[in-house]
Amino acid sequence: MKPAPFSYHRPETLAEAVGTLGAFGDEARVLAGGQSLVPVMALRLGRFGHIVDLGQVGALRYVRDDGGSIAVGAMTTHAAAGRDPLAAGSVPLLARAIPFIGHFQIRNRGTVGGSCAHADPAAEIPAVAVTLDAEMEAAGPERTRRIPAAEFFASTYTTTLEPDEVLTSLRFPVWQGRTGFAIREFARRSGDFALAGALCAVTLDADCRIERAAIGLLGLGAVPVRAFQAEQAITGTAPGDLDMTEIGLLAVADTDPPDDVHATSAYRRRVGAAMAAQALAAAVAEAQAGTGITQEAAHG
Amino acid sequence: MADHVADTREAPEQGVSVAQVSMTVNGTARRTTVESRKTLADTLREDFGFTGTHLGCEHGVCGACTVLVDGAAVRSCLMFAVQADGADVVTVEGLTPPGGGLSAVQQAFREEHGLQCGFCTPGFVVSVTAYLRDNPAPSDAELRAALSGNLCRCTGYQGIVAAARRAARELAEEQQ
Numbered sequence: 001m002k003p004a005p006f007s008y009h010r011p012e013t014l015a016e017a018v019g020t021l022g023a024f025g026d027e028a029r030v031l032a033g034g035q036s037l038v039p040v041m042a043l044r045l046g047r048f049g050h051i052v053d054l055g056q057v058g059a060l061r062y063v064r065d066d067g068g069s070i071a072v073g074a075m076t077t078h079a080a081a082g083r084d085p086l087a088a089g090s091v092p093l094l095a096r097a098i099p100f101i102g103h104f105q106i107r108n109r110g111t112v113g114g115s116c117a118h119a120d121p122a123a124e125i126p127a128v129a130v131t132l133d134a135e136m137e138a139a140g141p142e143r144t145r146r147i148p149a150a151e152f153f154a155s156t157y158t159t160t161l162e163p164d165e166v167l168t169s170l171r172f173p174v175w176q177g178r179t180g181f182a183i184r185e186f187a188r189r190s191g192d193f194a195l196a197g198a199l200c201a202v203t204l205d206a207d208c209r210i211e212r213a214a215i216g217l218l219g220l221g222a223v224p225v226r227a228f229q230a231e232q233a234i235t236g237t238a239p240g241d242l243d244m245t246e247i248g249l250l251a252v253a254d255t256d257p258p259d260d261v262h263a264t265s266a267y268r269r270r271v272g273a274a275m276a277a278q279a280l281a282a283a284v285a286e287a288q289a290g291t292g293i294t295q296e297a298a299h300g
Numbered sequence: 301m302a303d304h305v306a307d308t309r310e311a312p313e314q315g316v317s318v319a320q321v322s323m324t325v326n327g328t329a330r331r332t333t334v335e336s337r338k339t340l341a342d343t344l345r346e347d348f349g350f351t352g353t354h355l356g357c358e359h360g361v362c363g364a365c366t367v368l369v370d371g372a373a374v375r376s377c378l379m380f381a382v383q384a385d386g387a388d389v390v391t392v393e394g395l396t397p398p399g400g401g402l403s404a405v406q407q408a409f410r411e412e413h414g415l416q417c418g419f420c421t422p423g424f425v426v427s428v429t430a431y432l433r434d435n436p437a438p439s440d441a442e443l444r445a446a447l448s449g450n451l452c453r454c455t456g457y458q459g460i461v462a463a464a465r466r467a468a469r470e471l472a473e474e475q476q
Contacts, residue, residue, distance in 0.1 A: 005336070007336065008316050008319065023313070034379060039360050041337075051315075103448055104427075109372075109374050
């Protein structure tokens with residue numbers, strides 16, 4: 001037995017879970033799929049007096065149409081989200097990011113909400129949320145609030161959730177029109193956290209110019225970030241006029257990635273620039289080909 | 301707190317540090333009393349005697365402890381036994397055919413030299429069994445990606461990839 005002793009709570013409702021968290025404050029930790037928290041406990045990087053297991057709160061497992069956005073319950077496993085036809089059709093970037101998460105055994109337990117609450121800067125779901133401007137819904141003892149993804153991730157392994165709040169769902173906006181989506185990342189081994197990665201969503205207008213663009217970066221800072229400068233630079237342009245390598249470099253210009261045993265900061269930026277260039281090119285190509293699935297198509 | 305977690309030490313509102321858990325393991329109903337912090341892997345080995353479930357890293361990296369929980373391949377070191385209360389668990393011991401002998405996946409590992417010391421093998425066998433059930437005709441790249449969640453320090457993986465490929469082929473033939 002490697003984790004330190006703890007008291008185990010298994011609420012069956014969200015209200016019960018919030019109540020338990022409120023009762024124990026900082027001593028309590030929410031257990032979702034456990035694929036990050038249990039290693040933290042096994043290595044004794046963290047010890048918690050009270051573990052609040054959301055495994056029996058069935059109301060937090062769903063993928064549904066929320067009118068203009070797709071709502072994913074926080075306890076939906078990566079595997080379930082990955083095989084959901086509504087998510088795949090309406091939020092292709094989410095579906096495409098999921099195979100990059102760990103291994104299939106991890107995806108069978110790990111959850112969409114747990115990944116966000118854990119807030120690893122190289123994790124995929126947080127990066128998708130930031131790229132698509134998802135809204136995170138949190139339930140506390142007094143109220144439920146919606147937090148823009150950009151304000152949810154505070155720092156490495158740190159969110160702006162209060163100790164007595166539970167992340168309950170993510171709402172991913174559905175992009176309409178001639179859209180394209182891509183994620184590219186580089187990891188030393190399949191299933192490892194990426195050294196760096198990039199996500200891209202674009203919409204083309206009737207003249208085939210980039211009408212809307214979002215470029216997200218993972219592993220390049222304390223939180224997943226947007227490359228606003230690069231987005232601005234490409235909006236309104238004809239993709240054929242773009243030097244993708246240059247846009248990739250612009251995308252990482254403001255980043256200051258960590259230096260560690262796996263890669264230097266400079267190398268991470270080079271990888272990030274290459275991933276951004278590739279993701280942008282792939283997203284544009286998909287939008288040009290008209291294969292980017294819109295909500296209408298998914299429902300048709 | 302759910303009624304079927306018997307609190308044996310503290311008031312329910314305080315949570316439980318020891319609990320009684322019930323689960324089906326390889327088709328047989330089992331029950332034991334465990335500390336909350338005891339992993340499913342340790343419980344399968346120590347309480348139920350299914351020592352085919354191996355523990356390598358004990359923090360979710362190596363995959364040696366992979367078992368099926370309600371049909372899904374998961375790392376049993378990343379699950380507490382209390383979380384498996386009421387679940388249907390299958391370990392490598394539960395994969396052999398009813399009459400004994402080896403399953404198609406196990407036989408393929410034997411024929412293709414998919415193991416050397418054998419420590420990682422139960423995890424590979426469980427993972428490959430679940431993967432091929434859900435993806436009966438994987439490409440080479442898909443198969444290699446699926447195998448990436450299990451570590452082997454002996455074989456260099458070539459025999460394991462060959463074994464998984466052979467198992468896929470033979471299971472497909474069995475289906476016909």
